Amino acid sequence: MHLKPLPPQPIKIGISSCLLGNRVRYDGGLQQDHYITDTLGKFFDFVPVCPEVECGMPVPREPMRLVGDPKNPRLITIKTKIDHTERMHTWAAGRVSELEAENLHGFIFKAKSPSSGMERVKVYDTNNVPQNIGVGLFARAFMDHFPLLPVEEDGRLRDIFLRENFIERIFIYKRWRDLL
Numbered sequence: 001m002h003l004k005p006l007p008p009q010p011i012k013i014g015i016s017s018c019l020l021g022n023r024v025r026y027d028g029g030l031q032q033d034h035y036i037t038d039t040l041g042k043f044f045d046f047v048p049v050c051p052e053v054e055c056g057m058p059v060p061r062e063p064m065r066l067v068g069d070p071k072n073p074r075l076i077t078i079k080t081k082i083d084h085t086e087r088m089h090t091w092a093a094g095r096v097s098e099l100e101a102e103n104l105h106g107f108i109f110k111a112k113s114p115s116s117g118m119e120r121v122k123v124y125d126t127n128n129v130p131q132n133i134g135v136g137l138f139a140r141a142f143m144d145h146f147p148l149l150p151v152e153e154d155g156r157l158r159d160i161f162l163r164e165n166f167i168e169r170i171f172i173y174k175r176w177r178d179l180l
């Protein structure tokens with residue numbers, strides 16, 4: 001008796017929801033990345049995540065930024081100074097656990113976001129001076145929870161070498177996972 005080979009499994013990539021053109025940004029504006037949707041979208045199934053909307057914030061909403069200790073920053077609205085740090089930490093801990101069931105093969109983050117940025121996010125000190133050394137709160141929780149998953153940012157994907165490297169890491173990760 002011949003066993004039928006299993007159908008190929010889709011390559012699932014988590015992604016900051018605004019990069020798909022979903023109107024989840026603080027100002028309700030569009031931020032679609034056409035290379036991601038029109039080119040990578042032919043090969044990958046995307047799983048959108050918007051930390052700020054999913055943790056209960058409206059669209060539009062007051063913009064936020066990271067403040068304080070770059071290793072453990074607070075997420076604070078710019079004008080009214082509302083501190084959303086605990087809210088975001090609590091939501092992110094639950095969301096990364098939920099994402100285990102998605103069997104993701106990678107994640108594409110929105111650069112510079114205090115929630116979704118993967119690196120070089122501005123963190124403001126007490127004198128209101130920014131340093132580009134922070135990580136968005138959800139991105140931090142995600143990378144801590146899935147340390148082996150390939151991750152990248154939208155801006156860095158415009159560099160052909162970084163892009164090829166990211167895609168290669170995704171396929172290597174998928175082959176390893178299929179093998180297991």
Ligand code: SF4
Pocket residue numbers: 016017018019024025026049050051052053110113115116
């Ligand atoms: S950057 Fe992140 S939090 Fe901001 S709109 Fe995009 S997905 Fe939502």
